[in-house]
Each structure stands twice: as C-alpha cells, then as structure tokens.
C-alpha cells in the first residue's frame with residue numbers, strides 16, 4: 163500500500179465544512195492507503211493563539227476525528243505533530259535547501275502576512291517547509307488536501323528535489339496532492355467559505371439546540387424579504403446545504419417551495435436543521451463520550467506517536483548519514 167500523509171491544524175473545533183471537505187475523505191482513504199494523519203500543532207503556532215487553549219483543542223480534535231471514523235490505530239495512524247520531534251529537526255535541514263524566493267511566492271504566506279501584519283514571523287514564512295518535512299519524514303507519496311494547499315505540496319516536491327540534487331541521492335520521493343472533489347461549504351453568512359475565523363460555522367459536535375439557533379438566523383436569498391415573496395434557491399445557501407444533507411424529495415420540496423413562496427424560510431430551515439442534527443448525532447454522541455472518558459484518545463495518540471517516531475527516527479538516521487553529520 164502506498165503511504166499517505168495529511169495534517170490538520172488544531173485551530174478550533176472541526177465544523178461541518180471540515181467534515182465534508184476533509185475528514186470524510188480521510189476516513190475513506192484509510193482503506194486504500196497506509197495512512198498517517200497528524201494534528202499539526204506546530205503549524206498552529208505561526209499565528210496568534212491562546213496557550214491555555216491549545217492542549218484542549220488538540221485533544222478535542224483527536225476525539226472528533228476518532229468519532230468521525232478515523233480508525234486509529236487499527237486502520238491508520240493518528241498522532242500529534244509536536245510529539246514527534248523529528249518534524250522540527252527535518253524542517254530545519256530542509257530550511258537549508260529551500261530557496262527563500264519560493265517561500266515568498268506562497269499565496270498563503272502573502273495573505274497571512276496581511277491578516278497578521280503585527281506578527282509576520284519566520285515560522286509563517288517557513289510554514290510550508292515544515293509541511294514538506296511532515297510528509298517526507300514518512301516518505302509520503304499521496305497527500306489529500308484542499309485546493310488551497312496545492313501550492314504547498316508543489317513546494318514539498320521542490321524541497322525533495324533540491325535535497326536529492328544537493329546530496330546526489332534519490333532518497334525522498336516527490337509527493338503528489340490528492341485534491342478532494344471540491345465540496346466547498348459556505349458559512350451561515352451565505353457568502354464566504356465556512357470557517358472558524360469568520361465565525362460562520364456549525365461545529366460537528368454542535369448541540370441540536372445550537373444547530374437550530376444558528377440556522378434560524380442564517381442568511382437566505384437576500385431578495386426574499388417577506389414570507390409571500392418568491393425566492394431564488396440558486397441564491398440561497400440554505401438550499402445549497404439541503405443538497406448536502408437532505409433527500410432528493412426534500413431538496414425538490416425546498417426549491418419548489420422557495421420559487422413559488424409555497425413554503426417559508428423558517429420551514430425550509432427546520433427540515434435542514436433536523437437533517438444536520440440527525441446526520442451528526444452518532445458522531446456527536448461518540449465524541450462526547452471520548453472527551454469524557456479521555457483514556458481512549460490518550461492511548462490512541464500515544465500509540466500513534468510511538469509508531470510515527472519509529473518511522474521518523476529511521477528517516478533521520480538516513481538523513482544524518484546523507485548530510486555527513488558526525
């Protein structure tokens with residue numbers, strides 16, 4: 163089986179956009195690949211964060227990933243990046259073969275340097291170098307990511323190539339991205355991509371009451387002001403969400419009702435809310451149990467780190483030899 167690697171930053175409780183855009187895919191891929199998944203806490207240090215929340219976030223993300231069907235340690239490996247010090251070690255070595263100009267070109271660096279203009283640190287620039295180390299430490303060949311990360315995987319190929327050329331070896335494979343069929347979930351504002359930083363999300367473990375509270379006030383077709391106005395489902399994110407969570411009949415009912423003003427937005431949202439609640443109920447239940455009980459998640463992460471360190475230390479031994487370190 164080919165080795166697959168992917169990482170997710172513990173920047174908040176995973177939302178239904180993360181679920182449909184990434185986690186669901188991770189779950190499917192663990193059947194086809196030798197999959198290694200990491201909660202990449204070191205990457206999350208490159209922007210402002212709250213140290214008192216970090217460990218809880220990492221733990222919560224692990225619990226939710228397991229609840230979503232990431233079957234570690236049986237069918238994949240799940241670990242926390244900072245538990246495997248070789249990530250930082252290899253990243254440093256990769257820093258020495260990565261052209262600065264390649265890093266300055268990265269669109270994520272450019273946009274984060276703007277959004278976090280008070281904190282444009284060296285780690286923000288070197289972020290994709292650490293990402294290359296994540297993948298190559300395990301000689302990952304396949305990397306499932308969203309569209310926005312493709313440039314970083316290209317950079318990982320450049321790093322592998324530069325390293326191999328510099329030291330006259332073919333040690334590192336050039337990893338390939340595997341872009342998931344773009345399920346881009348829009349947020350409750352009806353406009354932007356669902357995202358924690360925009361506070362327009364529904365979390366995977368959102369309570370049923372809260373799912374409804376959020377949907378109740380979510381933006382619909384802005385042109386449909388009163389109940390008797392006809393709406394256009396093509397301009398309504400609630401309609402898009404129905405496509406992701408509802409049956410064919412319900413989708414049709416919602417579209418038709420909207421176009422003819424046969425139903426109100428409230429009714430339309432209630433059906434959607436029930437479907438979202440139902441879809442995530444088993445995951446939520448499992449995640450809450452794992453969060454409560456703690457020891458399962460701790461054990462999975464400890465085993466994951468041990469397995470990862472085992473592979474990583476083998477790679478670093480080879481790398482030290484290749485570099486000619488004493």
Ligand code: AMP
Nearest residue numbers: 179180183184307308345346347355356
């Ligand atoms: P982020 O939370 O932005 O670091 O994203 C983690 C993963 O979830 C990445 O693979 C993203 O592509 C995916 N993702 C994030 N937000 C969305 C969204 N609104 N719709 C679909 N996928 C998303």
Ligand code: TRP
Nearest residue numbers: 167168169170171202293296305
């Ligand atoms: N940068 C990725 C993101 O923001 C997360 C990530 C870190 C990653 N290391 C990785 C993804 C290695 C794939 C492979 O989504």
